[in-house]
Amino acid sequence: MKRACCQGVLIAIICLMRPATASAHLVNTGFGPFYNGLCHPFVNPTDVMIVLTLSLLAGFAGAAEGRGILFSLTLAWMAGFLFGENLQIPNEVAPLIYPGVILVVSLLVVFNVRCPWTFLILASVIIGLVFGGGNGREFTDVEASFRVTGGIAVAIFVVAALAASFAVKNSHGWRRIVIRVAGSWIAAASLLMIGWELRNAFDG
Amino acid sequence: MQTNARQIGFWLVVLLLLLPQSVWAHEGDPTGGFASGFTHPLFGRDHVIAMFAVGLWGAQLGLPAVWLLPVVFPLVMAIGGFLGLIGIPIPAVELGIAASAVVLGAVVLFEAKPKLPIALILIGVFAIFHGHAHGTELPEGESGVLYSIGFVIGTGILHAAGILLGVIHRWDWGRRTVQVAGGLIAIGGGYFLWEAVS
Numbered sequence: 001m002k003r004a005c006c007q008g009v010l011i012a013i014i015c016l017m018r019p020a021t022a023s024a025h026l027v028n029t030g031f032g033p034f035y036n037g038l039c040h041p042f043v044n045p046t047d048v049m050i051v052l053t054l055s056l057l058a059g060f061a062g063a064a065e066g067r068g069i070l071f072s073l074t075l076a077w078m079a080g081f082l083f084g085e086n087l088q089i090p091n092e093v094a095p096l097i098y099p100g101v102i103l104v105v106s107l108l109v110v111f112n113v114r115c116p117w118t119f120l121i122l123a124s125v126i127i128g129l130v131f132g133g134g135n136g137r138e139f140t141d142v143e144a145s146f147r148v149t150g151g152i153a154v155a156i157f158v159v160a161a162l163a164a165s166f167a168v169k170n171s172h173g174w175r176r177i178v179i180r181v182a183g184s185w186i187a188a189a190s191l192l193m194i195g196w197e198l199r200n201a202f203d204g
Numbered sequence: 205m206q207t208n209a210r211q212i213g214f215w216l217v218v219l220l221l222l223l224p225q226s227v228w229a230h231e232g233d234p235t236g237g238f239a240s241g242f243t244h245p246l247f248g249r250d251h252v253i254a255m256f257a258v259g260l261w262g263a264q265l266g267l268p269a270v271w272l273l274p275v276v277f278p279l280v281m282a283i284g285g286f287l288g289l290i291g292i293p294i295p296a297v298e299l300g301i302a303a304s305a306v307v308l309g310a311v312v313l314f315e316a317k318p319k320l321p322i323a324l325i326l327i328g329v330f331a332i333f334h335g336h337a338h339g340t341e342l343p344e345g346e347s348g349v350l351y352s353i354g355f356v357i358g359t360g361i362l363h364a365a366g367i368l369l370g371v372i373h374r375w376d377w378g379r380r381t382v383q384v385a386g387g388l389i390a391i392g393g394g395y396f397l398w399e400a401v402s
Contacts, residue, residue, distance in 0.1 A: 045349045045350060046349060049353075110275065110279075174271075177271045178271075180271075180275065181271055181274060181360075184275040184278060184279050185278055185356045187279060187282070188278040188279050188282035188352075188356045189282070189352040189355070189356045190352075191282040191283065191285070191286050192282050192289070192339075192348065192352035192355065193348055193349055193352050194286065195285060195286035195287075195288075195289030195290055195339060196289055196348030196351075196352065197348075198289065199289045199290060199291070202290065
């Protein structure tokens with residue numbers, strides 16, 4: 001067994017040493033449509049913030065609510081990305097709406113509001129459509145859009161699953177308090193973002 | 205007791221490791237991104253000691269203040285920051301910041317334990333001054349998303365450092381140490397107050 005492990009490690013090292021083209025400047029080449037989609041939420045902090053916050057809120061409400069928004073949020077996000085041209089928020093107010101939504105949801109986490117299942121599903125659908133539509137504006141390659149959608153869906157689903165399950169597991173005692181503290185930090189950051197965008201709007 | 209001291213030591217090391225180091229690539233964004241936001245609260249000594257004092261006081265007050273204060277302060281500070289960003293003036297901001305260090309240091313020194321709403325109102329008032337100062341100081345740039353996140357986390361970690369140190373107040377020697385820390389903060393605040401008025 002040990003010998004097999006050593007052989008495996010040796011083979012892995014030899015494979016890693018095989019020369020390959022150093023693909024630098026991925027800004028120009030990209031990862032490919034699926035992986036571009038997979039990475040996109042993680043380079044757009046507002047996307048991660050809303051998914052995290054909404055999932056924490058759902059997880060606080062319970063396991064059923066957490067499971068529900070996994071699919072409603074992901075599917076709505078995909079729909080918004082693919083078909084959301086008519087749902088897109090005008091450019092003038094979009095920078096305020098996204099952090100505004102994050103602020104509201106995070107305050108629900110802070111104030112320990114237990115939201116009913118229906119509300120959470122409805123909120124996740126609306127949020128998914130709006131934020132997904134925003135993502136859709138950034139990807140102009142129509143041919144690759146389904147693969148990009150797939151990547152984004154995987155990323156959203158995984159982040160939501162981890163956050164919701166974390167909230168379900170830690171929904172009692174001091175652990176719940178820690179999550180509420182994190183929610184307050186998210187709320188504070190989103191409030192600053194709103195102020196920042198307003199300043200840019202006044203100056204610009 | 206040894207295990208608790210080890211745990212405290214471990215988390216202190218973790219906190220120290222979270223202090224930003226110099227290797228930040230591609231900080232081409234005019235706002236400086238997450239790193240700049242994270243380090244911004246650390247650059248003002250008057251800010252640092254006041255936020256540290258909030259953590260210490262929270263630890264002295266115990267539950268639920270120990271977590272309510274670090275929730276209220278960043279939130280209200282963000283309101284102050286919002287006001288500063290959109291250009292709504294608040295008078296005597298620097299005096300307010302210096303006074304916050306004096307008052308918060310004093311309440312830690314004298315182990316003041318007012319009713320919870322009074323404690324929250326007190327730190328909320330001071331948080332407005334701190335936030336407003338930060339808001340007017342925030343650099344121009346295209347996007348403040350990462351900066352805002354880094355800024356709030358940096359502030360929160362200062363509170364957490366104060367709370368972590370304040371945990372030692374459960375022992376007699378720790379209680380005295382925390383009081384001394386409060387006294388030093390009050391003295392520092394007095395110095396900044398003198399600087400602000402002179």
